[in-house]
Amino acid sequence: MRGVTLNNIKSTYDSYQQLISLYNEKKGLLLETIDISLDQWFDANLCSAFGGILDSLQFGLNDINFNYIKPEIKTIIQKNGFLSHYGFEKIIDINRTTVEYLKLKKSDGRYFQQYVFSELLNRQELPEMTAELKKKITESIYEMFVNAQTHSETDFIYTAGQFFPNRHRIEFTITDTGIGFKNCINKRFKSNLSSVQAIKWAVADGNSTKQGIPGGIGLAILKEFIVMNHGKFQIVSNDGFYQFDLSGETTRLFNGSFPGTVINMQFCTDDESSYSLSNEIIPEDLF
Amino acid sequence: MKEITIKIFNTVGSSSCVAADDGQKVFDLIKEGLRKGQKILLSFQNVEFITTAFLNTAIGQLYRDFDENTIKNSLRVEHLSNDDMVRFKRVTDTAKLYYKNPEKLENSIKEVLGE
Numbered sequence: 001m002r003g004v005t006l007n008n009i010k011s012t013y014d015s016y017q018q019l020i021s022l023y024n025e026k027k028g029l030l031l032e033t034i035d036i037s038l039d040q041w042f043d044a045n046l047c048s049a050f051g052g053i054l055d056s057l058q059f060g061l062n063d064i065n066f067n068y069i070k071p072e073i074k075t076i077i078q079k080n081g082f083l084s085h086y087g088f089e090k091i092i093d094i095n096r097t098t099v100e101y102l103k104l105k106k107s108d109g110r111y112f113q114q115y116v117f118s119e120l121l122n123r124q125e126l127p128e129m130t131a132e133l134k135k136k137i138t139e140s141i142y143e144m145f146v147n148a149q150t151h152s153e154t155d156f157i158y159t160a161g162q163f164f165p166n167r168h169r170i171e172f173t174i175t176d177t178g179i180g181f182k183n184c185i186n187k188r189f190k191s192n193l194s195s196v197q198a199i200k201w202a203v204a205d206g207n208s209t210k211q212g213i214p215g216g217i218g219l220a221i222l223k224e225f226i227v228m229n230h231g232k233f234q235i236v237s238n239d240g241f242y243q244f245d246l247s248g249e250t251t252r253l254f255n256g257s258f259p260g261t262v263i264n265m266q267f268c269t270d271d272e273s274s275y276s277l278s279n280e281i282i283p284e285d286l287f
Numbered sequence: 288m289k290e291i292t293i294k295i296f297n298t299v300g301s302s303s304c305v306a307a308d309d310g311q312k313v314f315d316l317i318k319e320g321l322r323k324g325q326k327i328l329l330s331f332q333n334v335e336f337i338t339t340a341f342l343n344t345a346i347g348q349l350y351r352d353f354d355e356n357t358i359k360n361s362l363r364v365e366h367l368s369n370d371d372m373v374r375f376k377r378v379t380d381t382a383k384l385y386y387k388n389p390e391k392l393e394n395s396i397k398e399v400l401g402e
Binding site: 142 | 307338339340341344347348355359362364367369372374375376381382385391392396399
């Protein structure tokens with residue numbers, strides 16, 4: 001059977017398309033060996049999306065076989081623990097630029113918090129950042145994790161990250177293999193939104209599928225933070241692609257669907273902005 | 288009547304108030320207190336991180352069960368940073384709008400669909 005080569009996987013539309021094409025080409029298989037090669041480059045944070053796809057393919061009791069991995073890629077994704085899920089040894093990350101790949105159950109929220117603390121907040125290798133910025137990044141990651149727990153109907157949540165010290169960036173990715181934004185919203189409102197319409201609706205302030213409880217603030221807050229931080233975030237859900245950065249929103253459709261949702265966040269670590277708002281809130285006005 | 292204190296750190300058992308389930312524990316305590324006509328102090332001492340998902344459940348849904356004046360006159364908070372107060376205020380503002388206009392979300396979907 002024809003193998004698949006993933007080339008130069010970075011957090012771009014084209015790279016997500018390669019992952020989606022892999023999934024769509026192989027998703028109907030049963031009891032087969034799926035041969036995969038990784039060449040040129042693979043952003044370690046995207047192990048999150050890759051892990052979700054490979055797990056979805058393994059529902060057909062298919063065996064995943066890496067028949068070639070470029071040595072530089074292999075080192076990185078052995079260091080972050082990704083390849084440990086596919087029969088390789090884990091190796092120690094001496095430079096400590098990876099954030100461990102994790103496959104979590106939805107109920108593992110407390111464990112996820114410890115992971116964020118040990119892998120992101122408490123790392124000596126972490127680029128120097130203000131305490132305020134660290135708090136903002138952590139809260140953004142928590143918000144997105146809770147969204148996946150609450151809305152996706154997934155069995156597992158996949159997370160991974162990467163520091164890019166020279167570019168002063170942290171990328172962190174959260175993936176679920178659940179129903180996706182489109183199905184979640186259409187199920188709740190009996191509507192027929194496309195994947196891109198659904199994502200754009202979900203990122204608007206106050207829009208939520210929760211019933212009886214207000215919500216829909218987490219993605220809006222992330223968007224506002226990304227503007228101040230000069231970062232970027234992307235959502236891949238079903239066949240929809242959404243990117244938000246300083247230049248605004250970009251949306252596109254994929255050829256084929258991702259089996260769930262990927263949230264990829266890129267934070268700028270040399271940001272010394274003050275995130276305190278000039279208009280202080282007095283406690284009496286809170287309610 | 289003596290004011291009671293709900294210590295969020297102890298109720299949740301963590302300095303990270305993240306999950307909606309943890310917010311529900313806080314909500315249940317506040318609701319019980321308000322039903323009994325208590326004044327309640329919410330202490331966020333030793334709390335480091337708060338998500339809106341937690342606050343929506345802990346605080347936002349109070350506006351479903353109690354009127355705004357009761358909430359305003361009965362609750363106060365302490366040890367909340369300005370940044371967290373911004374988040375908190377956003378949650379209460381969103382909750383007030385949500386319960387005042389339950390059709391808003393359905394209507395926003397219709398707008399997207401051009402109906």
